[in-house]
Amino acid sequence: MSKERTAPEPLSACDEALATRYDVALLDLDGVVYVGPDPVPDAPEYLRKAAKEGMRIGFITNNASRPARVVAEHLSSFGLDVLPDDVVTSAQAAAKLVAAEFPKGSPVLVVGGEGLYVALEEYGLTPVRSSDGHPVAVVQGFDPDVNWVMLADGAHAINEGAKWFATNMDETIPTAAGKAPGNGTLVQAIRAAVDVDPVVAGKPEPPLLETSIERLEAKHPLMIGDRLDSDIEGANAVGIASLWVATGVHDAYDLARAPKNQRPTYVAAGLGALAEKQPGVTVDGSKHSCAGWTAEIVNNAVSVKGEGEPYDGLRAILSAVWTAVDAPAEPVKTAKATARGRRPRPKPAPTADAIALDGALHRIGLAN
Template sequence: MAESTGPARSADAPRTAPSASPRALSEVYDTALLDLDGVVYAGGEAIAHAVASLRVAREGGMRLAYVTNNAARTPETVAEHLTRLGVPAEPSEVVTSAQAVARLIAEHVPAGARVLCAGGEGLRVALRERGLSPVDSADDDPAAVVQGYGGPELPWGVLAEAAIAVNRGVPWFASNTDLTIPTGRGTAPGNGAAVEVVRIATGHTREPRVAGKPLPPMHRETILRTGASRPLVVGDRLDTDIEGAYAGGVDSLLVLTGVTDAARLLTARPDHRPTYVAADLRGLLAPQPEVVADGEGFRCGGWRAVAGHGGELALDGGGDDAVDGLRALCAAAWTAAGADGRARVSADRALGALGL
């Protein structure tokens, strides 16, 4: 594990505060495993500070890998998009859940098998990369069914074909089960919503094998393709990015530019608690401040947070960095969490003081 200071987690001792790092994270870790939607871009447009931060991190020697649960686009298309945004990227630096599920399917069906593909071009290309043959109908004698995000253009008939094949007993796979996906106009249904459609059509009697974050096949695919020895997972979702890092035994950085807001972070269960927290990707380029115990509370920067007996979080002090206050609040909330590891706190007033 790369160097860090502050409370760490283990199977017996859940993380009770964000960790500190005396050096910039880009100097401590050899590879950033970056989620895309909500971290690097939203709705196709770069998120503030993302492009400049990634350029500086790369110039300083950190390798960048783009790891996404979105199975719709090919690595070539993703790399072209990133390059247009100002972050030069090669297809080999992109790892998708389509690639992870294609490898998983190839391990369970004969070589060259037909696979009913309910997804976009990214999924079809990944299947062919593994020597599998995408087909469109349940009557094409598929050896497997796979679902992956296909964008708003995915025809309803494709889901019908998938459901028919699954009801016939064909093995069922899914690139991921994210129920939602962020867009530039707001939150939209993700592949998990399409998976639910097929599950409903089976009478809830079947379950797919899932490859994407936070499950092990995606972590395995990422490590195989990047060769990272000291990776840092960077994401915006607790239930995919951070949980996947936890399951893989690697450190993580949560950025607050996507799905997860400050209130949700405070109530995160133990396997959803990131190693580090930052407002955006500039967090890669800076040391991470220490959270220290201070009487019955916790201090970070100029902020001090306390969890009252009724679950009300109180915050006092001040400072230039609101995220320091959030880090202190995390320590107070996570330390006060119940036996199930879930913090039940009221934080509206405290977060209001931070502008979060």
């Protein structure tokens, strides 16, 4: 059973370095620590510094293609001190879900790669390659070698009664060449041929993060990611703090348009934030201030003034936008309605898409 927690408010302040406030970092990998085979610039050095401050570094990935051992070897090639136990994959979280429902030795059809085979065996299950083995479950995870035959076999087993588990629903994955289709697109291929939805283990669903917190013995974890709809939403779902970094899929525009369940506790350019305090935002009427910047909404556009660090300006902008879009509808009084005794029509709050951001983001140096 998951522990009852409450995530801190978005854009919270932290009066000490994040690496000393939180005992364990739960780091997403793709777009945060590495992109393809190469590390995000300076990320390994920042993580080594955080570890010296006493923060345990855990690596949490929705990508189920590789076993934890192989991921640890990849990370160690960057000069990081990483053991397989420091890595938790969505394949392990999915295998744990299957093991909770079926007895040891049960056959499970794999639509994916080595990461799923190893995880299933770790939990005492028997991975099989064909639906001819009458599997009790189908587990699907991303692997570049997944093909039509594997997808079709998964659909056949599900239609014959096997329970379907998916490691994650990410529609894309970051690669050195840009975005590429992720496991979510492959799940949709099977979904077109079956009448049920899968049980999902990976972010933003709770199982992966709950499994990670348990395995890494985290008391005060900090989820760190680049994706709002998986990393940040997942952290909010299990009630833990989150740090969004700008090294991967989503950008400042996406942040400004984020719904409530995808808003992070902290925002930063990258992992250097682990060694830093985090400023909060003060609100005075319509004005939202962070360090040297002040932002407000004027005629459905963000106006920002001041100077200083770009991400301080971004925090002020986000506070102004989120406050505006979250505001309750205001009644609009008209002379005609008042004369006839009618209730005034409500004036809806602006949507994030309707608020012009380009000028403000350009002003702080974060425009696309």
